Amino acid sequence: MNGFLDLFIRFLPDFMRGAGITLLLTFEGLAAGFILGLLSALGRTYGGTVWKWVSITYIELFRGTPLLVQLFLIYYGLPGLGVTFSREWAAFLALGLNSGAYQAEYLRGSILAIGDGQMTAGRAIGMSKWKTIIYIILPQALRLAIPAWANEPVSLLKSTAVVFLIAVPELMAKAKSMAAQTYNPIGSYIAVAIIYLAMVYLLDALLKWAERRSTIPGFEVEGKKA
Amino acid sequence: MESNVILQAKNLTKIYGNNVIFKDISLDVNQGETIVIIGPSGTGKSTLLRCMNLLTKPNSGQVFLDGKEITCKDCNEDVVRQHIGMVFQNFLLFNHLTALDNVMVGLTRVKGMKKPQALEKAMHELSRVGLADRAGHYPGQLSGGQQQRVAIARALAMDPRMMLFDEPTSALDPELIGEVLNVMGQLARDRMTMVMVTHEMGFAREVADRIVFMEKGSIVEQGSPDELFNHPQHDRTREFLWKITELYGSKEKQKGGQ
Numbered sequence: 465m466n467g468f469l470d471l472f473i474r475f476l477p478d479f480m481r482g483a484g485i486t487l488l489l490t491f492e493g494l495a496a497g498f499i500l501g502l503l504s505a506l507g508r509t510y511g512g513t514v515w516k517w518v519s520i521t522y523i524e525l526f527r528g529t530p531l532l533v534q535l536f537l538i539y540y541g542l543p544g545l546g547v548t549f550s551r552e553w554a555a556f557l558a559l560g561l562n563s564g565a566y567q568a569e570y571l572r573g574s575i576l577a578i579g580d581g582q583m584t585a586g587r588a589i590g591m592s593k594w595k596t597i598i599y600i601i602l603p604q605a606l607r608l609a610i611p612a613w614a615n616e617p618v619s620l621l622k623s624t625a626v627v628f629l630i631a632v633p634e635l636m637a638k639a640k641s642m643a644a645q646t647y648n649p650i651g652s653y654i655a656v657a658i659i660y661l662a663m664v665y666l667l668d669a670l671l672k673w674a675e676r677r678s679t680i681p682g683f684e685v686e687g688k689k690a
Numbered sequence: 691m692e693s694n695v696i697l698q699a700k701n702l703t704k705i706y707g708n709n710v711i712f713k714d715i716s717l718d719v720n721q722g723e724t725i726v727i728i729g730p731s732g733t734g735k736s737t738l739l740r741c742m743n744l745l746t747k748p749n750s751g752q753v754f755l756d757g758k759e760i761t762c763k764d765c766n767e768d769v770v771r772q773h774i775g776m777v778f779q780n781f782l783l784f785n786h787l788t789a790l791d792n793v794m795v796g797l798t799r800v801k802g803m804k805k806p807q808a809l810e811k812a813m814h815e816l817s818r819v820g821l822a823d824r825a826g827h828y829p830g831q832l833s834g835g836q837q838q839r840v841a842i843a844r845a846l847a848m849d850p851r852m853m854l855f856d857e858p859t860s861a862l863d864p865e866l867i868g869e870v871l872n873v874m875g876q877l878a879r880d881r882m883t884m885v886m887v888t889h890e891m892g893f894a895r896e897v898a899d900r901i902v903f904m905e906k907g908s909i910v911e912q913g914s915p916d917e918l919f920n921h922p923q924h925d926r927t928r929e930f931l932w933k934i935t936e937l938y939g940s941k942e943k944q945k946g947g948q
Contacts, residue, residue: 584745585782589796589848590772599799604786682830683785 468651475642475655482638483659489555489634490621496560497620501567508568509575510597519568526565532626534558539630555627563620570616574609575601607678614671618664625660635659694721695757696852696883697742697774702751704737711737712907714751719852722881726894729904730930735887738904739854742885743774756851772800775845779857781837783829789816789840790825793847801848815843819873835866839873846877853877855886891934895919903927 500522507519526534539554549557578601586596628637635656643652697719704711712734719725727735740746742753744760744767752761760770784792793815797808816822819839829837838858845853855874859867871893878884878897888894894901894915901918903910903926910924922928 581778581780581782582784585778585784587745587768588743588771588776588778588782589844590768590770590800591796592768595799599795600784600786604784607786680786680830681828682832683828 468654471642471646471648471651472655475638475652478638478642479635479656479659482633482635482656483663485632485634486621486624486636487663489559489624489627489632490617492556493559493563493620493624494617496556497563497565497567497616500560500564501569501571504564504568505571505575506597508572510593523565523568526562527569531558531562531623532629534562535626535630551627551630551632554630555624555632559620559624559627562623563616566619567613567616570609570613571605573612574605577608578604604683607680607683610671610675610678614668614675617667617671621663621667622660695719696721696755697885698754698757699738699742700752700754702738702741702748702753704734704741704746705749710907712904715907715909716751717902717909719883719885722883723899724878724883724897725885725900725902726898727885727887727902727904728889728891728894728930728934729910733904734907735904736856739776739856739885739887742854743771743776745771745776768800772796772848773851775848775850775853777838777841777845777853777855777858779860781829781834781841781861783837783841783844785829788826788828789821789832789836789843792829792840793844796844796848812843812847815847816840818846819843820869833866834862835869838862838870842870842873842877852883852885855884855888857887857889859888859890889934891919891931903930905930 504519504522507515508523511519535554535558538549538558539551542549582600582604583593583596586600587593591599624634625636627634628640631637639652639656642655643649646652695718699715699717702715703713715734715738717725717738727738729735737746741748744753748761752759754760755770755773759765760767783789784795787795790809790812793812794805794808797803797811798805801808803811813822813825816825819842821836821839821843824832824836824840827836829840832840842858858874859870862870867890871890874884874886875893875897896915898915900912901915902912903918903922903924905926910926911918911922918927919931922931
C-alpha cells in the first residue's frame with residue numbers, strides 16, 4: 465500500500481498534466497459537439513430537405529460506427545486524401561463529431577417533446593419561425609434535455625481515453641507510460657481509474673447543480689398534463 | 691352599427707388529403723363586431739379561424755385585412771399575425787416565462803419595444819385581465835382560468851385589430867369558465883372586434899352581435915342571437931340548438947344536484 469502511495473505521489477504531477485488534457489479534450493469535444501448537435505437536431509426537426517438529410521446522414525454515420533474507427537480514419541486515413549491533422553486536432557475532431565451525433569439525438573428528443581403548440585403560440589403573436597425556435601422552443605427544450613444530456617459529458621470524458629492510441633498525452637497515455645516505467649500495471653491503472661472516477665464525480669455534481677438551477681416552477685407539471 | 695369591414699374571408703376552401711374541411715366559405719367581420727361561430731364538432735370552425743390569421747393556409751380563396759389581401763404569395767404572414775390576436779383552447783402559454791414575460795415577449799421580440807415601455811404595457815394588459823398580482827408566476831403555478839386570461843393579455847398586448855378565440859373555455863373546469871368569459875364580455879363591450887368559436891350558448895346569446903351556424907364545412911345560416919336562437923330558419927340549426935340546450939340543461943341540473 466505504501467508502495468502504491470509513493471508511486472501515486474511520484475507520478476501525480478504527470479497525472480495532473482494528463483488529466484488536464486483529458487478535461488480539455490472533454491470540454492472542447494462537448495462544446496463542438498453541442499454546436500454540431502444543436503444544428504443537426506434543428507436541421508432534422510425544422511430544416512428543409514437538404515439540411516434535414518445532411519443532419520440525418522451525419523447523425524446515423526457517427527452513431528453507427530465506433531469512435532476508434534472515426535479517430536483512425538481522421539488521423540491515419542485522411543492524410544491519404546491529402547488532409548493531415550495534428551494528433552490534438554484529430555482527437556478534437558473525432559470526439560467533437562462523435563459527441564455531436566449523440567447530442568443531436570438528446571436535443572431532438574426534447575425539441576419534439578415541447579410540441580407544436582408552443583410553435584403555434586409563437587407564430588400567433590407574429591414571431592417568425594426562427595424567432596420562435598430561439599426564444600420559445602430552445603429555452604424549454606434545453607432545460608428538458610438536461611437530465612438525459614447529462615450522460616454525455618460523463619460518457620465523453622471516459623471516451624477520451626481512446627486517443628492515447630494516437631499518442632495524445634492525456635491521462636490514459638500517462639498510465640501506460642507509468643506502467644512501462646514501474647513494471648506495476650495494476651498500480652498504474654488503478655491510480656488513473658481513481659482519477660477518472662474523481663473527475664466523473666465532480667462533473668456529475670456540476671451537472672446536478674445546473675439542473676437544479678434551471679428548474680422552472682410548475683414546468684415539470686406541464687409535461688405530465690400534456 | 692356602421693359596417694366597416696376589418697377582415698374579409700372570400701370563398702375559402704380547406705382540404706386535408708381527400709377530406710374537405712370546408713368549401714367556399716365567405717365571411718365579413720365588421721369593426722367592433724362580436725361574431726360567434728357555433729356548430730357540431732368537426733365542421734371546420736377552428737380551421738376557419740386558423741385560416742383567418744394564416745396559421746393554416748387555405749387551399750383556395752382569399753383573406754383581406756383592412757382591404758389588403760393577406761393570402762398573396764409574398765405577403766408577410768408574421769406581420770399579419772401581429773394584427774390578429776389569437777387565443778387557444780389549451781392556452782399555450784410559454785411555459786418557461788412568467789405571466790409578465792409571456793405578455794412582454796411579443797412586445798420586445800416582435801415589436802422591438804424597449805424594455806421599460808414593454809414592462810409598463812404588459813403590466814397594464816395584465817391588470818386589464820385582473821392578474822397584475824400574478825405577474826411573477828409561471829404558467830405551471832396558475833389555474834387554467836388564470837392561464838387563459840394571461841393568454842388573452844398576451845394577445846391584447848400586441849394591439850391587434852381583432853381577436854380570434856378558439857374554444858377558449860373548453861379546457862377549463864366549470865368553476866373557472868366564468869372569469870374568462872367575464873374578460874371576453876368586457877372586450878365585447880369595449881367594442882373589440884372578435885370572432886370566437888364556443889359552445890357557451892348563454893354567453894353567445896349575451897355578447898354576440900352575430901351568430902354563425904356552421905355544419906359539415908359550410909355556413910348554414912347566420913343572424914342576430916335572437917334570430918338564430920329564437921327563430922332558426924333551418925332544421926339543422928334547430929336540431930343542433932335543441933341538442934346543445936339539452937346538454938346545457940342537464941349540466942345545470944347536475945350542478946344543482948351537487
